[in-house]
Amino acid sequence: MKKLYLFILLVASIPAFAQTKSVKEDVSKKADALQDQIIAWRRDFHEHPELGNHEVRTSGIIAKYLQSLGLEVKTGVATTGVVAILRGGKPGPVVALRADMDALPVTERTPVPFASKVKTMYNGQEVGVMHACGHDSHMSILMATAQILTSMKKDLHGTVKFIFQPAEEGLPAGEKGGAEEMVRQGVMENPHVDAVFGLHIQSYQPAGTISYRPGGDMAAVNPMKIVVTGKQAHGAYPWSSVDPIVTSAQIINALQTIVSRNLQVTRNGAVVTIGAINGGNRSNIIPETVTMLGTIRTLNDDDEKMVIERVRTIATKTAEAMGATAEVTIPYEHHYPITYNDPALVAQMLPTLQATAGKENIVLRNAETGAEDFSFYEQKAPGIFIHLGGLPRGGDPVKAPAHHTPDFFIDESGFTLGVKALCNLTLDYMTARSK
Template sequence: MRHSPLAVALCLSLSTSAMAAEPATTALVEARMEQITSIRRDLHEHPELSNREIRTAKVVATELKRLGYEVSTGIAHTGVVGILKGGKPGPKLVIRADMDGLPVTEEVDLPFASKAKGEYQGKEVGVMHACGHDVHTASTLGVASALASLQKDLPGEVMMIFQPAEEGPPAGEEGGAPLMVKEGVFKNFKPDALFGMHVTSMYHVGTVALRPGGIMASSDTFRMVVHGRQTHGATPWKGIDPIVAGADIVMSAQSIVSRRMDINKDPVVLTFGIFDGGQRFNIVPDSATLQGTLRAFDVGMRDQALADLRLVAEHVAAAHGATIDLEVPVEDAANPVNYNDPALTADVTASLVKVLGKDSVLVADRWTASEDFPQLGISVSAPSVYFFVGGTPKDQDTSTVPFNHSPRFFVDEGALRTGTEAMLQASLDFLGYSAP
C-alpha cells in the first residue's frame, strides 16, 4: 500500500521510545484472541437490526458483569454501559463500540454466515453485519477484559459504551448516540476523552489509519415537497408542473458545490436520492417529493451549503409558479463532522505506532460516510479520536473488494487483533498506565 508523505513525516517525527514494541499489550491481547474471535463469530452469525439488539446486548452485558464492570442496560432501548474504576486516580475515558447489523442478506461463504431475518420498513429482510459492528463489539470486549485484568494498577476510570442503532433507528423511533445522550449516559460520568474505531475494506489487515481534523463527514438529510397544480398531460399549460420544477431544482442545486463552495478547502457532496411524483403517465400531478443528503467536513461550509440549498429550491420553485415545503435539514436526522482533536490524535498516533510499528499506521483518507459517534463528545465538550482498522486480506486489492454495506463484505479476522491492540494501547497510554 502506498503511504503519503504526510504519513511518513508523521511517523518519523515520533520519538524512538514511542516506536519501541510494547510486548505487554501484545501479550494481553494474545491471551484473549480465542475468546474475542469466538464472540465475533457468534455475533456475526446472529446479527440484529437497529434498536433490536436484544441478544447482542445480553451477550455484552453478561461479559462485562463477568469481568467486574458496573453495568447498566436498556439505555437508548438496548444500549449497554460498563464502568471500570481503576485502583489509582487518573482521567476518565470513554471507549465506544456500535452493535447493530444491516438489512442485508449475506452472500459470504462462511461457516458462521448469517441466516438471520428481521423486519425493515414493514418487510422481512435478511440481516447481516455488513459494516463490521460485530468486529467492533468483540474487539472492544477484548479491550474491556484486558483493562479489567489491570484494574488494581490502572489509573482513572473507563466507560465502555456499546451503542445500538448507529446505522439509524427505524422510522418513527429515536435511537443511537443522540438518544443515549438524551437519556443521561454521561449524567454521572464526565469523560476527558472518547475513543472509537471502525473496521473497513479501505485498508489492508494489520494496518490502522487516522488523521487530525475531520475524518468522516457530517450528514444532513433534506426533504422537499414541490406543489404545482394537477392537469391533463395533454394540456400542461392549464396546470403547474411540479416534476419539471423539481427537475430544475435538482439540476440547479448542482451549482452549489461546483460554483459556491471553496473546494480548495474541503469537499462537499450533495446527492438527491429520491424523486417521487405522479401516478399516471398522462397526468401532470399536484406535487413531487425530493429527498437527499448533504455531506461536508467543515461546519461553516455545511451551514452555507444548507442555506444555499434552501435558497435555490425556493427561488426555482417560484420561477415555475410552484410553491415548496422544505425540511432542510430534516430535524433529528443529522450527524456532525466526525472531528479528531489534533493534539489527542498525535498522542494516539504515537500509541498506535508503539504497538503496531510505524509502517502499519497510515494517514487516513477522509471518508464521506458519517457516524453518530461525535454526538457523544460534543454533548460533553470532550475531545475524541476515531480511527480505521483495515480488514482486507493482504493479497487482495482494497480498491476492488466489496465495500462496507455490501452483501459480500468480508473482514479478515486479523483485524480483531489489530483493532484490540490499537485500542488497548491508546487507552493505557491516555490513562497513564505503567506496568508495576
C-alpha cells in the same frame, strides 16, 4: 557531585521508560492470547445479527460477560445499550471506549460457515439480517479490551467507560436510538468523560494497519425533503398547469452547482444528492406536487451552514421563478454532526498508535463523506475515531466487497491490533493526564 546528580537522574528515568515499554508488551501478549476468543465472539455475533434497537441477545451476552469481569454494568441504555464502568486503583481521568452493536437489513451471500441465515421484519417487509459493516468485530474487540484493562485495574490511573451502543445504522421511522440517545441519557457523564476513543474496521484497508485523520474525518449528515407544489392539469394541456415535475428537474440541476460553484473545493469536499423523487401517477396527468428526498454531506461547520442555505435558496427561488412553491425541510428525520477528531489529541496520541502498530502501518487517511454517529460523543469530549484494516493481506482494495453489501468480508487477523490500540490509547492518555 554534579556528575553523580546527573547519573542519579539518568538511572531514575530508566524504570519509567522500561515500565511503559513493559506495559505495552504485556498488553500485546494478552491481546494475542485472546485472539481465538475474539474470533469466536465475532463469529457468534455474526451468525446471530440483530437490527438497531433489537440487539436483545447481543446485549445480553455482552452484559453477562462484563458482569463476570466485576465491572459496574448498566443495561437498557437507549433501549438495548450496555455501559460498564471500570474504576482503576489510582486517580486519573475518565476515558470512554465505544463499540456499536447493530446489524443491517441485508441478506448475506458470503460462503463462510458462520454466515447469517436470520430474517426479520423491517419497515413492513421481510428482510435478511447481516453484520455487513463490521460491528460484530467492534464488539468483540471492545470485550477483549475490557478484559485486559480489568486485569490491570490496580495500576490503572483513572476510570474507563465501555460503551456498547445500539442503532448506529439508523432506525425505522418514529424510533429513537443510537449515539444521540445514549448521550441524551447521560452516558458521557457520571462520571464525566475526558476523552473518547472508537474504531471502525474497513474492508478495503489492509489488515495490520490503522488509519487516522485529525479534524473532519467523516461527514455531517443532513437528510432533506423538498416538496414542490404547482397546479395540476391534463397532460395534453400543459399551459394550464404549473408543472412541479419540470420545476423539480430545474431544482435538481441547479443544486449541482453548489459543490461546483459555491464550495471551496481545495479545502473540503461536500455532497448534495437527490436520492428519491416521487410525483404523479399517470402519463397524461401533470400532478400538483412532487416530493424529493436527498442528503447533504459536509466536513466542516461553515460548509454545512453554507450548503443548507444554498439548498433552501435554490429550491425556493427556482420554484418561484417557475410559478410554483417549494417547502424545504433540513434536516429531515435525523442529523449527524461531523466526526471531528480533536487535532491536539490526535497529535498527543499518534506516537501511541505508531508504537502499537509500527510507524509504517499508521496511515493518514482522506476524509470521507460517509458518516458515523460517534460524532455525538465527540461533541461532549475530545475524541479520536480510528480505522482498522480488514482487507486480507495482498488483497486488492478496489475489489474488496463494500460495506453494506451481501458480500461484505473481513479478515479476522487484524482484530488483535484493534485491541492493542484501544488499550494503549487508554493507558497512555491516563498516564499523561495523571502526571
